[in-house]
Amino acid sequence: MNQAEVAKLVSKLRIKVPPQPRKLRNIQGPQGRLDKLRKTVTGLIKHERIELNSNRADEARQYAERLISEAIRHGDCHKPTMDIADYWLLEKELVHKLFKVLVPRYENFDKSYTRMHKAPRAMNTRNQEKAVLELRGNPYPSLTNKQASNRQLIQNILLDAAKYDYRQSKYLEMAEKMGKAEDKEAGTKAEAVLESNDKN
Amino acid sequence: MKRHLTHLSKTILQNSSSKTLPLSRCLSTQEAIERRHHLFTLEKKRQVESVGRIEKIEVRYKGVPKDCTLVMNKDISSPYDCARHLSEWHADSNALALIDGAVHWDMHRPLSENCTLESYSSTEPQAVNKAFWRTCSFLLGAVAARAFKEDVTVKLHSFPGPDIRSGSFIYDVELSLPAWSPAPRELITLSAELVRLCRRGAPLERLEVSEELALEMFVDNSHKAKQIPSIARTNGKVTLYRVEKHVDISKGPLVCHAAQVGRAAVAAVHRIIGNFTIISAVGRLLLDVGLPHRPPVVSVGSGLHPP
Numbered sequence: 001m002n003q004a005e006v007a008k009l010v011s012k013l014r015i016k017v018p019p020q021p022r023k024l025r026n027i028q029g030p031q032g033r034l035d036k037l038r039k040t041v042t043g044l045i046k047h048e049r050i051e052l053n054s055n056r057a058d059e060a061r062q063y064a065e066r067l068i069s070e071a072i073r074h075g076d077c078h079k080p081t082m083d084i085a086d087y088w089l090l091e092k093e094l095v096h097k098l099f100k101v102l103v104p105r106y107e108n109f110d111k112s113y114t115r116m117h118k119a120p121r122a123m124n125t126r127n128q129e130k131a132v133l134e135l136r137g138n139p140y141p142s143l144t145n146k147q148a149s150n151r152q153l154i155q156n157i158l159l160d161a162a163k164y165d166y167r168q169s170k171y172l173e174m175a176e177k178m179g180k181a182e183d184k185e186a187g188t189k190a191e192a193v194l195e196s197n198d199k200n
Numbered sequence: 201m202k203r204h205l206t207h208l209s210k211t212i213l214q215n216s217s218s219k220t221l222p223l224s225r226c227l228s229t230q231e232a233i234e235r236r237h238h239l240f241t242l243e244k245k246r247q248v249e250s251v252g253r254i255e256k257i258e259v260r261y262k263g264v265p266k267d268c269t270l271v272m273n274k275d276i277s278s279p280y281d282c283a284r285h286l287s288e289w290h291a292d293s294n295a296l297a298l299i300d301g302a303v304h305w306d307m308h309r310p311l312s313e314n315c316t317l318e319s320y321s322s323t324e325p326q327a328v329n330k331a332f333w334r335t336c337s338f339l340l341g342a343v344a345a346r347a348f349k350e351d352v353t354v355k356l357h358s359f360p361g362p363d364i365r366s367g368s369f370i371y372d373v374e375l376s377l378p379a380w381s382p383a384p385r386e387l388i389t390l391s392a393e394l395v396r397l398c399r400r401g402a403p404l405e406r407l408e409v410s411e412e413l414a415l416e417m418f419v420d421n422s423h424k425a426k427q428i429p430s431i432a433r434t435n436g437k438v439t440l441y442r443v444e445k446h447v448d449i450s451k452g453p454l455v456c457h458a459a460q461v462g463r464a465a466v467a468a469v470h471r472i473i474g475n476f477t478i479i480s481a482v483g484r485l486l487l488d489v490g491l492p493h494r495p496p497v498v499s500v501g502s503g504l505h506p507p
Contacts, residue, residue: 141264150325152324152325152326152329153325153329154325154328154329154332154333154364157329157364157365158364158365158367160365161364161365161366161367162367
């Protein structure tokens, strides 16, 4: 089977997927790990924003992305997809949410369906790193504050004015250079005319 | 010293006539600042006491964490007090209050009616920008009034309206130094004074006073004394602001406290005419504008010495 056909079989995720699954240590072994991840994925689909340890968040995120992308790809009449949803969602009413709420929300998305933020951690502690995992398009207020594009912010006004000044000074320099070049050209032409007159 | 000043200002308040003029003319700059500060305190106390019976108003707050209604004291409680009921973050970071969705109100100005209160939206920060720039000029004046030695007479003139695109805020000051062009070290000292003033984070208090009292306060400053009648022409009131002990006239609004001005530096001093000296300063780009959110900004080198 060549590469192109694999891409058709498995939907490509829009997040970085490490080649090896992460080993989340658990007393029950691999089954315990999966149980924990199922809990997390269920929580994410239910609450749309959760805070947890960073490594478990990253691992659960991959499964949640895969689940949503499968649901979008195959819809709710596809037996294997239904099985996957049934396995990953411990609360069965969330299966309805997945197909009736999340699939319409993410159908035309060109970004990943989930988002992970680093959460703050108390200084000088040895606690694990925390993360906030959320579904995009959730109803909560935004966690980040991206205002770089807001031209009315005072920083941007000052930067724009500085850029404008810089550009004006460059234009002036260029104009001076061009003026000098023209003067030179005019000078050489005049000399040439004089020389030709002398010859005649 | 203090008792003497109290006595002096009391006599001025009682007489409020031209008898005391020669006395106050020979005050040094420092003493004039003290005197103005004292008059401001007295007037503020008088205004608070004149409220009399305390009435309640309802302030409907809209915004994070949730909408709520606060019952505040009429003519005593300010948006700052409302913010302190909400959280320390609200009190520290809000620069201006939006009253009834239209009026930009100083954080330290008492509320007089039932109203809605919103913390400032960061999507339309024009009014905050202007208030911020005005505050920068105001603080520059406070620095200029204090930074010089006792033997130099400093008369503050005024500051022009905020022009943010110019990148610099300005205060016009008359100095008794005949020809002074500051050395780089002196500029750094002025910048350091400005930064220190900002770091101390004193609140910018607002007070509306009558024309007579304003004239009494600025009796030693001929420029301000000339400006006051035209300012008071509209409603007979002059709006004063105070940061620490420095009192100055400004149309307002100004931001909540001086610490909201992040980093600023005095960049240049230009002489215009005679003994007039314009001190103009360029605000550096690291600004905590006191918006509800503080966007991170990398300080861009602009040829200035770091304050």
